[in-house]
Amino acid sequence: MVTMLDVSREAGVSSATVSRVLTGSAEVEPATRMAVLAAVEKLGYRPNLVARGLRRQASQVIALIITDIENPFYTAVCRGVEDSARLAGYSVILCNADRDIEKEREYLRVVEDQNASGVIISPANARRTDISNLLARRLPVIAVDMALDSATGSVLVDNKDAGALATDHLIGNGCRRIACVTGPAENATAADRLEGYFRAIAKAGLTKERDLVVYANYMEDGGYEATKRLLKLKKRPDGLFVTNNRMTVGTLRALQEAGVAIPDDINVIGFDELPWALELHPHLSLMRQPAYRIGQEAARLLIDCIRKENTAQHIVLDAELVTRDRQPSRQPRNKPSKPSRS
Amino acid sequence: MVTMLDVSREAGVSSATVSRVLTGSAEVEPATRMAVLAAVEKLGYRPNLVARGLRRQASQVIALIITDIENPFYTAVCRGVEDSARLAGYSVILCNADRDIEKEREYLRVVEDQNASGVIISPANARRTDISNLLARRLPVIAVDMALDSATGSVLVDNKDAGALATDHLIGNGCRRIACVTGPAENATAADRLEGYFRAIAKAGLTKERDLVVYANYMEDGGYEATKRLLKLKKRPDGLFVTNNRMTVGTLRALQEAGVAIPDDINVIGFDELPWALELHPHLSLMRQPAYRIGQEAARLLIDCIRKENTAQHIVLDAELVTRDRQPSRQPRNKPSKPSRS
DNA sequence: TTGTAGGCGTTATCAC
DNA sequence: GTGATAACGCCTACAA
Numbered sequence: 001m002v003t004m005l006d007v008s009r010e011a012g013v014s015s016a017t018v019s020r021v022l023t024g025s026a027e028v029e030p031a032t033r034m035a036v037l038a039a040v041e042k043l044g045y046r047p048n049l050v051a052r053g054l055r056r057q058a059s060q061v062i063a064l065i066i067t068d069i070e071n072p073f074y075t076a077v078c079r080g081v082e083d084s085a086r087l088a089g090y091s092v093i094l095c096n097a098d099r100d101i102e103k104e105r106e107y108l109r110v111v112e113d114q115n116a117s118g119v120i121i122s123p124a125n126a127r128r129t130d131i132s133n134l135l136a137r138r139l140p141v142i143a144v145d146m147a148l149d150s151a152t153g154s155v156l157v158d159n160k161d162a163g164a165l166a167t168d169h170l171i172g173n174g175c176r177r178i179a180c181v182t183g184p185a186e187n188a189t190a191a192d193r194l195e196g197y198f199r200a201i202a203k204a205g206l207t208k209e210r211d212l213v214v215y216a217n218y219m220e221d222g223g224y225e226a227t228k229r230l231l232k233l234k235k236r237p238d239g240l241f242v243t244n245n246r247m248t249v250g251t252l253r254a255l256q257e258a259g260v261a262i263p264d265d266i267n268v269i270g271f272d273e274l275p276w277a278l279e280l281h282p283h284l285s286l287m288r289q290p291a292y293r294i295g296q297e298a299a300r301l302l303i304d305c306i307r308k309e310n311t312a313q314h315i316v317l318d319a320e321l322v323t324r325d326r327q328p329s330r331q332p333r334n335k336p337s338k339p340s341r342s
Numbered sequence: 343m344v345t346m347l348d349v350s351r352e353a354g355v356s357s358a359t360v361s362r363v364l365t366g367s368a369e370v371e372p373a374t375r376m377a378v379l380a381a382v383e384k385l386g387y388r389p390n391l392v393a394r395g396l397r398r399q400a401s402q403v404i405a406l407i408i409t410d411i412e413n414p415f416y417t418a419v420c421r422g423v424e425d426s427a428r429l430a431g432y433s434v435i436l437c438n439a440d441r442d443i444e445k446e447r448e449y450l451r452v453v454e455d456q457n458a459s460g461v462i463i464s465p466a467n468a469r470r471t472d473i474s475n476l477l478a479r480r481l482p483v484i485a486v487d488m489a490l491d492s493a494t495g496s497v498l499v500d501n502k503d504a505g506a507l508a509t510d511h512l513i514g515n516g517c518r519r520i521a522c523v524t525g526p527a528e529n530a531t532a533a534d535r536l537e538g539y540f541r542a543i544a545k546a547g548l549t550k551e552r553d554l555v556v557y558a559n560y561m562e563d564g565g566y567e568a569t570k571r572l573l574k575l576k577k578r579p580d581g582l583f584v585t586n587n588r589m590t591v592g593t594l595r596a597l598q599e600a601g602v603a604i605p606d607d608i609n610v611i612g613f614d615e616l617p618w619a620l621e622l623h624p625h626l627s628l629m630r631q632p633a634y635r636i637g638q639e640a641a642r643l644l645i646d647c648i649r650k651e652n653t654a655q656h657i658v659l660d661a662e663l664v665t666r667d668r669q670p671s672r673q674p675r676n677k678p679s680k681p682s683r684s
Numbered sequence: 685t686t687g688t689a690g691g692c693g694t695t696a697t698c699a700c
Numbered sequence: 701g702t703g704a705t706a707a708c709g710c711c712t713a714c715a716a
Contacts, residue, residue, distance in 0.1 A: 003693060014703045019695055029701060050401065050457045051693035053392045054708050061456070069417050070617070079411055082438055091452055094436035096424055110433050114403070115392045249618055276591050276618035345709060356687045361711055371685060393709035396692050
């Protein structure tokens with residue numbers, strides 16, 4: 001391994017000067033500067049980032065703790081983070097916490113121990129995720145996907161608005177019995193989307209029916225079961241808002257098995273992209289979060305915080321309604337002429 | 343920050359003793375050992391992995407360089423790597439090289455500079471991916487998904503066999519004009535799958551037709567275009583082997599747009615899972631690689647190599663045929679009564 | 685069994 | 701502008 005000492009000898013200067021040239025931390029005579037750079041080139045020297053990290057007490061590494069690496073929303077976030085970090089010269093340690101608060105805690109420790117310079121996290125739980133140790137070390141923490149009170153900054157969409165918009169869309173399509181398949185009750189993001197749903201329902205003067213809201217686990221099987229339950233109701237819903245992408249897959253399967261057609265028998269709107277299924281399901285609408293951009297912005301913000309070029313910010317991006325409806329080919333079977341007041 | 347020195351003072355011993363207790367590198371009097379552990383506990387001490395890494399010249403970090411983080415095959419590999427690494431106390435730096443040899447090279451440098459202890463890589467290109475620097479540093483490198491001559495070890499499926507099996511399956515279903523949508527010509531893995539296809543075609547006594555093989559880019563749009571091209575042939579194929587998952591999505595869309603039904607009009611077999619689309623496409627068969635297990639084994643093997651508990655190995659896992667056929671509801675329109683000899 | 689001391693490769697603080 | 705030198709936190713000869 002080529003060290004700075006080798007370079008300094010080759011260039012006939014001290015290692016301090018080499019360091020100055022390489023980091024630009026002080027002025028150096030142009031001639032010596034050239035000599036140093038030549039030596040660096042000749043020997044193929046590259047700084048040892050571990051030694052640098054130890055000395056500077058700061059690495060060129062950020063950590064990304066995500067909820068579910070098999071969910072395309074998070075992989076897109078991940079890509080955004082990575083691209084953005086790379087441009088700034090940072091590497092990314094990826095941690096997949098799996099919605100598991102213990103696993104997340106373990107990873108938060110690793111992050112500290114590895115001396116990462118900052119963290120981007122999609123918290124497992126808004127209340128229980130504990131980043132106080134990181135903050136005590138003055139490490140910036142940026143929350144994505146779910147708000148975290150104590151975070152240094154965040155990049156989120158307004159999930160209440162998004163939930164309301166999604167529901168409005170169904171209402172606009174003439175739906176009057178709109179069901180919602182939502183995430184775990186303790187999930188703050190899911191709760192926001194559900195609140196938006198309720199808001200829209202209320203605004204439209206529709207009745208809030210307990211049976212029309214089903215809590216599930218944010219996974220395919222949860223969406224499947226929830227949808228089956230909804231289809232068993234005496235009065236079937238004519239609209240369905242599913243609050244995440246993996247559950248939407250389950251919903252689509254349940255509908256297919258039951259022979260319920262979109263949009264003829266029911267209107268459906270999902271949340272987040274289904275890169276694979278979507279191409280094959282032309283009449284599914286959805287609320288799309290700008291996942292890649294969320295990642296990009298989070299990394300940019302984090303690195304600004306690390307460099308202290310920026311005070312913390314809370315960035316709110318817009319979720320976008322992707323409409324892919326077509327007119328139903330016949331009258332939906334559950335659509336009453338007036339809003340039901342049951 | 344709590345250092346070893348703090349612990350040593352608290353316990354009334356030297357820092358060397360603390361180190362010995364913590365690393366188990368030498369016997370320590372049970373009493374002092376207890377005192378040290380008590381002090382560690384009391385102060386909440388945790389070793390600084392950066393300092394340790396500098397001193398030991400080896401980190402607890404491995405790098406994972408993958409081809410495409412938006413491809414569920416690789417995310418599953420990634421998950422396997424991560425779970426397995428975590429159990430062994432290693433962290434994972436994730437690098438998404440995007441099939442881009444330059445980006446890959448950049449990441450290979452980062453890996454060196456960050457002093458990772460080893461690398462798992464799905465190479466961008468079997469010939470051009472250059473890991474000689476890593477090997478010169480005696481860092482183990484495990485190849486997955488694509489073989490790499492110089493790699494320390496590898497975890498792969500036999501892609502030739504898998505390609506042949508997939509094709510055999512179509513033949514077994516009665517297909518006689520079987521097309522193949524394959525990956526970029528310079529992609530060794532794609533080439534293997536194609537070779538397997540040719541082998542099966544030859545073995546069955548079918549003719550090898552140039553028009554029936556289309557090279558594409560391993561992405562959705564490539565699969566889409568390739569399939570459209572195949573559908574325009576005067577004599578349409580009655581079977582189709584698509585050599586990766588993202589292209590299969592494009593294929594499905596093209597078939598859908600053209601009103602070509604599976605399996606009535608054409609038999610299709612894909613490669614690797616389509617977690618989302620598959621549930622909605624019940625009659626698509628596929629060759630499934632054990633992606634999660636590939637990742638797991640790769641990490642295990644790598645860590646064994648790092649610890650020198652194991653010499654290099656080349657592990658070959660089986661790809662599995664997932665049959666989801668049903669009998670066509672009517673006679674396929676392109677199926678000749680005898681193998682065509684055009 | 686335990687302590688002392690030196691060094692891993694860099695950078696920051698002094699002098700000069 | 702440049703060069704010694706110490707220090708980042710840990711591990712490991714070597715000595716006791």
